[in-house]
Amino acid sequence: MFEQFRNKFPLDDSKWNEYTSYFKRLEVPAKTILLEEGEISKRLFIIEKGCIRVWFNNNGKDLTTQFFFENQNVASIESFVKKLPSPVFIETIEPAVLWWIHKSDIDIILEEIKEIPELRDQFIDKIFQRTFDYIRHFVSFIKDSPVQRYLNLIEENPQIVQRVPQHYIASYLGISTVHLSRIKSKLLQRK
Amino acid sequence: MFEQFRNKFPLDDSKWNEYTSYFKRLEVPAKTILLEEGEISKRLFIIEKGCIRVWFNNNGKDLTTQFFFENQNVASIESFVKKLPSPVFIETIEPAVLWWIHKSDIDIILEEIKEIPELRDQFIDKIFQRTFDYIRHFVSFIKDSPVQRYLNLIEENPQIVQRVPQHYIASYLGISTVHLSRIKSKLLQRK
DNA sequence: TTCATTTAATAACAAATGTTATCGTCTGCC
DNA sequence: GGCAGACGATAACATTTGTTATTAAATGAA
Incomplete structure (x- = not known):
C-alpha cells in the first residue's frame, strides 16, 4: 500500500518503516459510518479500495459535501486538527479497504517532519x-448553473458520476x- | 500601524524593524483597482483604513466573493502563492489607507520564520x-436559504451590511x- | 447649488427549481 | 427464486428566484 509513496519522502528506511508501521488496516462493508457527527475525529483514513462520502444532516435531509476515492486521505479536517466535535459524518459508499492512523501518531510524525525543510x-x-481546491469548488457554486456544475463534474470527476x-x-x-x-x-435529448 | 501586532511575534527588535520596514504606505480613493484579473498578484495588502472587495467578471456581471476591512490582509491568494494569473480583481470600496509588501520580501521573511518553531x-x-473559514462559508451556501444567509451576515458580519x-x-x-x-x-414586514 | 451617476425599491412577468406522489427497476439477501 | 429496500424517472403543481423596466432617492463632483 505505501510503496507507491516511498519516493516522495526523503526519509531513511528506519524512519520510513517507523512511520508506515503506525497505520492499521481496516476492511469494512458499504454504508459503514467511520465518524459520527459530534464525535471528535481522531483517525485519518487512507483509502486503498472503495469510496467514501462526507455528509451532514440538515433538517432531516442529508447533504453530501465531499467524495473520496482510492489513495486519497479523509478526515473531518477541522475536527481532526483542532479536536472539536465533527459537524459531519464520514461514511463508506462501497465496501472498502482502509488504512488509518491515530491523530497522536500523526502529531509525532509532523513534529519531526517540520524540522526537515523539504x-x-x-x-x-x-x-x-487544499484551500485553493475549496475556493475553486466554492466559486463554481456561485458562478455556474446546476447544469454547468453537472457537466463540470462529468469532465473533472468522472469517478463520482x-x-x-x-x-x-x-x-x-x-x-x-x-x-x-x-x-x-x-x-440526453440534445444528443 | 504595526505596533498593535508587535507582541504577537517573538522577534528581537532588529528583526522586527527590518520586517516592518519592508511595508510601504499607500493611500487611494474609492473604486481603485489594486489588482487586475489576469495579473500576477505580487503585493500583499494590509488595510489600515477602508474596505476592499474581491470580485470577478462572469458573463458581464460582476460577482463579489469576499470583503475585507481594517487590519485584515488581502491578496489573490493562489496567484500570490503560486505566481499564476489572478482570476479576480481586487478593488477598494471606500477611500483607503493601505500598507503593502512585495511577494519577494514576504518570501524572505517566511524562510526565516519557518525556522522558528513558534x-x-x-x-x-x-x-x-483560512481553509476552515472557506469550508464554513461554502457549507452555509449549500445549507442555508438566501434569507438565512442574509440573516447570518447581519449577525456575523455586520460591517458588511x-x-x-x-x-x-x-x-x-x-x-x-x-x-x-x-x-x-x-x-421588515415581520417586525 | 446643480446635474450626472450610482444606488435601491418595486411591479410584472418568465424561468428555474423544489415538493410530493407514483411507478418501475434493480440489487442484495434469505 | 422471491421479497424488501434502495434507487431513479417522471408528472403535476407550488415556490423561489431571476429579468427587465420604471421610478425615486442618495451621492458626489463641478
Missing part, C-alpha cells in the same frame, strides 16, 4: 492546495434529486 | 484557519439585487 514545505504546500448513487450527487451539486434527473434527461 | 506553527495555523453597497452584497450572497431587496422588505 518535507515541511511539502506539507505547507498541501494545506495551501460513475461510482456514486445519484441522490448523493444531487445534494453534492446543491439540487434536488428530481432536478438532477431532469437535467440528465434534457442533456 | 512562528512556523502560527503560520501553519493561519493557513488551516453597514458599509458595503447592497448590490455587492447581493452577488456575495449569490442572489440578484432584486431578490435581496425583496428579502429585506419581507423581513
